[in-house]
Amino acid sequence: MSLIKFNNGNNSKSLSPGFNDIFETMFNDSFLSDRMISxxxxxxxxxxxxxxxxxxxxxxxxKEDFNIKLDKNLLTVSVEQKKESNTQDRQYNxxxxxxxxxxxxxxxxxxxxDAQIEASYTNGMLNIHVAKKDEAKQIVRQIEIK
Known part of the structure; x- marks a missing residue:
């Protein structure tokens, strides 16, 4: 999403400069933008x-939080994490x-x-290896010029 700033110079129909600043501040506010980010x-x-x-x-x-399913050619990774109220005397800003x-x-x-899919989770990184079919693997060979 992009915001267009109204700046019509001295046109009598232009919006006041303060009006633009209010919207720019509102949409650039970190509290609101954090909620807009997926x-x-x-x-x-x-x-x-x-x-x-x-x-x-x-x-x-x-790794137990992840659920990886294959339905036809659609690979779906989902997480359903249960919230634990273990604050350990921390107050987050x-x-x-x-x-x-x-x-x-x-x-x-x-x-x-689809028969050769492997997944691993290490140091915060989920890696999913999907093998290619043998006929899809690129064969590199030298072509002789006659």
């Missing part, structure tokens, strides 16, 4: 010669890294081998 982990997806890799940054979770629940879905290409 609370889902960031994802990197890369492809190698023999597999696809999905990396999801999800710190503060346990701002708390950002808290995922109570989220769902991310990925459409796998036809070249993905």
């Amino acid at each position: 609370r889902v982990p960031a994802v990197n997806i890369c492809e190698t010669q023999d597999h696809y890799l999905i990396e999801m940054a999800a710190p503060g979770l346990n 701002k708390r950002e890294f808290c995922y109570s629940s989220f769902v991310r879905s990925f459409a796998l290409p036809d070249s993905a081998d």
